[in-house]
Amino acid sequence: MRDVARLAGVSEATVSLALAGSERISDATRRRVTEIARQVGYRPHAGARSLRTDSTRAIGLIVSDVANPFFAELAGHIERTAAAEGYSVVLCNSDEDPQRQDGYLSSLLAGSRVDGVLLVPAEAMTPGIRAAGAAEANLVLLDRPIAVRGRGAAATWLRGCPVVRASAGEALTEVAALLAGLGHRRIGIIAPPLSTPVGRERRDLLVDALLAHGIEPGDITVLPGDFRQHSGERATERLLGQAEPPTALFAGDGLMAIGAMKALRRAGLRVPTDVSLIAFDDAPWFDLFDPPLTAVAQPVAELAESAVRAMLGLLRGESPAGATPTCHLVRRGSCAPPAAIPQPTSTAH
Amino acid sequence: MRDVARLAGVSEATVSLALAGSERISDATRRRVTEIARQVGYRPHAGARSLRTDSTRAIGLIVSDVANPFFAELAGHIERTAAAEGYSVVLCNSDEDPQRQDGYLSSLLAGSRVDGVLLVPAEAMTPGIRAAGAAEANLVLLDRPIAVRGRGAAATWLRGCPVVRASAGEALTEVAALLAGLGHRRIGIIAPPLSTPVGRERRDLLVDALLAHGIEPGDITVLPGDFRQHSGERATERLLGQAEPPTALFAGDGLMAIGAMKALRRAGLRVPTDVSLIAFDDAPWFDLFDPPLTAVAQPVAELAESAVRAMLGLLRGESPAGATPTCHLVRRGSCAPPAAIPQPTSTAH
DNA sequence: AACGGTTGGTTAATCGTTTGAACATGGTCA
C-alpha cells in the first residue's frame, strides 16, 4: 500500500479511499491509483483489514463430512455462491462429533476468523452452540434444526437464528404411499441419530405417513444410524436378523443407503425382488446402481443459495429469514412388491 | 485480552506470553492466566495475530470441484490433517477455469489470507501460478504437475515447488495387461484435457502400455474430456459412433466414467458384455454399480497427508519434498472379453 | 557494601488498514 501511494504520489489514505471507490476522491486520482495498484498487484492485507473493520469477508462451513456426497455437493454450491459475493469459505469436518464441532465453532467465531458460520449441527444442542448464541454470533443452521430450551438471552437469540433445510414431508408421504401401495407391510427404517431433531423428525414424518396408510405400528422397526456407511450396513444386518425381517428398507441418508445395499448384497438378497430400498439423499450416479436406487432428492442448490443468502442477510444486519425448499421422490428401480413367501413363521402375535 | 490481563492482574504482554507457553513466565502465573482465559472464553483475534506475525495458520485448497467424489474425499482428508496441526482450510472451486483459479490464487496469497496454497492446477501454466512463483509463495501442487518453461526466478522457484500426486504407471500397465489379456484390440480412451500435463501423461502411460501389449496404434482412440460427467457422455457417444467402435473404454476420471456408463446404457449397450469399462478414480460405491466398476484407485489419504505435510514443511522453511504414492487397480465386474462378433466390416486396412 | 546473575514481569513499538476530523486550495459572493 505504501508503494502504491508513493508511485501514485498520494497518501496511503487516498489509496484506501480510492480503491474503496469513495466519493471523496476525484475520478482522475481514483483511476490512477487503481491502475497502479493493478500493476504492482497490490492486495490489501486481509488480517489488517479484518483487524480494523472487524469483518473478514469469510464464512465458516461446518459439515459432518465433506466426503459425504450430499455435503460435498452442498459445500460446492455454497462456496460458489459465497465467492460470487466476495466471501471465502473455511471448511470444517465435525465428523458428527459435538466436541470437534464446538472446537471449530469457537475457533472460527471467537477468534474472528470468519464473519459467520453455516452449521450442520451434530447434536440437538451443545455448549458451543449456546456460546455462539450468547455471543450473538452470526449463525445459520443448515440441514438440521436444533432444540432450543430455556429462555435466557442465548436461547432467544438462537430461536431467531435462521434455519435452512429441506422440507421432507411431501416426499416422505409419497414414499409411504409408494411402499404401502406396493403391498409392503413390514418396513425397516435406518434413521439418522435419534438424538438429533432431524433424526426424530424424519422418522416421525415417515412413520406417521406409513401409519396413515394402514401399516401396523408393530411392523415398523426403526434403527438409528450415524450418517455413515458402516452404520447402514450394521443396521441392515440387524434388521435382517429379525424374526420377521422387513420387506422394505428406508435409509435416512445416502451413505447409509449405500451401506444397506452392500449388506443386502452380502446377505444374498436381491433388490428389489427380495427387499425394496429407498434412500434419503440422491446422487447423480444412483441410477447406475444395481438396481437403480429410488431416492428422495434434496434441493441442494437451493439449500446452498438460501444458506448463503441468509448469512449475507445476517451480516447486513437484516432480520434473519430461513428457507425450506422441498424434497422430491425420484422413482427408480429399487422398489417392487414384496416377495410372495417372505413369511417363514406366521407369528401374528 | 485486556480483560484477561486485568482479571489476572498482569499486563497484556504477560497474557500473550503465558498463553504462548513462554519460559519467561512463572508456572503459577501461566496457570492463572490460562485458567482465566478459558473462563472468559478468550481467543486471540486471528486478524490481529496474522497482522503482527505475518502468519495465518490457514491454508488454501483450490480444487476444480468438491462435488467430484475424488476431490471431496481429498478435501476431507486434507481438512482433517490440517486441523490436527492447527490449520484451517479455505476451500475454493476453480471449476477447471484458469481465470477463476488465478483469482483465488491472488486473493488468497497476495491478500495474506492464507500461509500457503494446495493447488490442483487447471492448466499447465497460468499467469497466476507464475505470479505465485515470482512471489515465492508457499505452493504445493496437488494431483497434477505443471509445465515450467523458461529460467527466470519464478520458473526456478516453481521447479522446486513440491508436487504431490499418485504414480499411475504401475496401475495403468496392469490396466493394459488386463484389457489386452482379455483380447481387446480396439480401445477408447476418454482422457483428461490434453492441455494439462496430467492428461497427456495418463494418456501416454496407458497408450504406451497398450502398445507394449501389441495393440495397434491405429486401434487406440483418444478423446479428451474435461473431468465432468457430461464430457464423458459426449466422448462415449462419439467413440460409439466410429466405424469400428472400441470394445473397451478407459475413462480418465470417476465422473467421466459415470458419464460413459450412462451413455453406454442409453445406447443400449451392456457392460461388460458389449463393451468393457475401466475408470480412473475409485469410490466406495463403485461396487454397487451395474456392473461393479473396475477402477484405478488413487491413494487419497496418503495424497492428502503428504500434501499437508509438504505444506507444513514449506511453512517451516524446510526444503520442499513432494510425494508420489502409487495407484492400484481394483478389479470388479466391468471387464470381460470382447463380444465375438463386434466387427461388422473386417476392415483390416 | 558492591556487584553480576537470574527470575519474572512490563513498556512500547510495530504489523497494514480504515476513517473521522483537520486541512489546503481555489473559487464565489458579499
Place this chain on the structure above:
DNA sequence: TGACCATGTTCAAACGATTAACCAACCGTT
C-alpha cells in the same frame, strides 16, 4: 478584501496481538 464554501487530500488514531528491549527485585559472592 476578506469570509465562506466546495472539493480533494492528508493526518493521526485506532483495531488486537507479539516481542525486543528494558527493568525491578532478589540471591549469592567476594
